Amino acid sequence: MNDTHSAMAAMSLDEATRLMDTALGRRPADLAIVNANLVNVYTGEILPNQGVGISGRWIAYTGEDPRASIGRETRVIDAAGKTVIPGLIDGHTHISNPCLPSEFLRYVMKGGTTSLIAEMMEPYPVAGTDGAIDFAEALGDQPIKIFTTMPAMVSISHACRGIALDDLRILADRPETVGIGESYWQAVIQSPEVYLPALLETRRRKMVLEGHTAGASARKLQAYTAMGITSCHEPVKPVEVLERLRLGVTVMLREGGVRKDLEVLAGILETGVNLRRVSVCTDSVAPDDLVSNGYLECVVQKAIDCGFAPMDAIRMATLNVAEHFHLDHLIGGIAPGRYADLVIIPDIRTIQAEWVVSNGRVIAEEGRLLIQPRRHPFSEASLNTIHLPRRMEAADFDVASPAKGPRVRVRAMEMVTDLVTAERHLDLPVADGRISADPPNDIVKIAAIDRRITPGKTFTGFIKGLHMTHGAVAISAAWDSTDIIVAGANEGDMATAVNRILDLQGGFVICVAGRVVEEISLPVFGYMSLESIETVAEKLKRMARVIREMGVTFPDPALSFVTLTGAAIPYLRICEEGYVNLKDGVTSGLFPDDCGEGEN
CATH class of the missing domain: 3.20.20.140 (Metal-dependent hydrolases)
Known part of the structure; x- marks a missing residue:
């Protein structure tokens, strides 16, 4: 059986020898912290006037007198009576x-x-x-x-x-x-x-x-x-x-x-x-x-x-976290043989990092990063996950009525909260044999389009409770699925929004009157942007404002849309196969058993 942590935890013979020599005072530490109040999570004690000696990635020594492990080349951080906790x-x-x-x-x-x-x-x-x-x-x-x-x-x-x-x-x-x-x-x-x-x-x-x-x-x-x-x-x-x-x-x-x-x-x-x-x-x-x-x-x-x-x-x-994941021999506490992950804070009641040490390196000081994360070059396949057989058209979101008459009963989702949905049966207008959205009565269309397994497979339904008065919103980051989700007051804007996601190879898009008015490109798996987090944060705030102007007032509209496919949030969800009721796991279509003609 493979030890799933072996590569991360691997300590070479040379590392182990140096670690032992540092603990014995035979070799100077690479980094030492002195004059600290050390939080011992193993015993529940706060130990005063403590030092920590670090050799490479590992903690070699903890105790009252770290001087034996300090040499001319040792970097020393004087905690000056402040508190040290595990990372x-x-x-x-x-x-x-x-x-x-x-x-x-x-x-x-x-x-x-x-x-x-x-x-x-x-x-x-x-x-x-x-x-x-x-x-x-x-x-x-x-x-x-x-x-x-x-x-x-x-x-x-x-x-x-x-x-x-x-x-x-x-x-x-x-x-x-x-x-x-x-x-x-x-x-x-x-x-x-x-x-x-x-x-x-x-x-x-x-x-x-x-x-x-x-x-x-x-x-x-x-x-x-x-x-x-x-x-x-x-x-x-x-x-x-x-x-x-x-x-x-x-x-x-x-x-x-x-x-x-x-x-x-x-x-x-x-x-x-x-x-x-x-x-x-x-x-x-x-x-x-x-x-x-x-x-x-x-x-x-x-x-x-x-x-x-x-x-x-x-x-x-x-x-507690380290023990749960069977990682407490590596992380979770300040002790010899553990990774040198620790944080210096003002006192035990004030969790404000003044120094952050990870893998034996000082990575941050006073809220300023000293070592930057590595940016990974994602593969072309990871950057191209939106697979549709053709561009969408407004007609792709048409819903034919199974019955004659001016109205027909349909199964619909209703937003009970910003995340929770329920099943509702609604009577909707029919024009030229097609069932229309009814924005004045808070009913718009909602569709799920498969982007990988059966590319282009689409289910179009209806949703109440968004309060969307116009336009369309589409997003490729739908939970637990391979779907693009789009909701809209008209089919043309829905098609435009989805096509823009195809062009971007992933995104969060708002379309109004046939024009894309706001977007965030999400080309990595259709989930992640290549832009800075500050830019993404600002764009999300701007998009939330535009969506509010469309009538949707949920605090985090992106979260509300991506969770519509999620298998964890009750009760009626949507995917390319239809609606799914999480109470029984049954997939159902647009028309309830009692569909037929609705009331005039």
């Missing part, structure tokens, strides 16, 4: 959101995050194993460590459900892989024959099986957990945290771009439960939030502000 670890995030990894890392690194565990569900469905490997290569050889989880490929589309075992084995053998990513419990229970082979193969390899248990309870939660599920980042109530902890599941308290749950979940403190299997994660952070506010350091600070003891809050972003 922070985000246990669950999505990096392609929607910037290059190198742009994302510019803001992640300087706040004190030195390790990440990233999902791989974005590149795999649209670019296969080669694309997933290309993405993994982009995450490698960076100033901080990025581990990955394989995509479980829980999708509402039958065409891309489940990861092939041969593909899983290829990815599992890679050194950065620590397990399989989030699998949605409903799909696993509804279609075990599709998903269990990958879960069981991962379990056989003694890797983690990351979970997604939103809405699961009682026997269904236990049935899902019995498959070996090791974590969940979906609880939104303290009682859900406790229920999962009692089943041996590590719970990651989420505070990021999709949801901010930490303040509510701090209620778990009232139970007095042991926090050893509790950690924090971001589940991704939007570019504007990342640029303006920071990353995981803000989450740890908020945990402290919400009442978690500082030692517990720090453990929830260091040791």
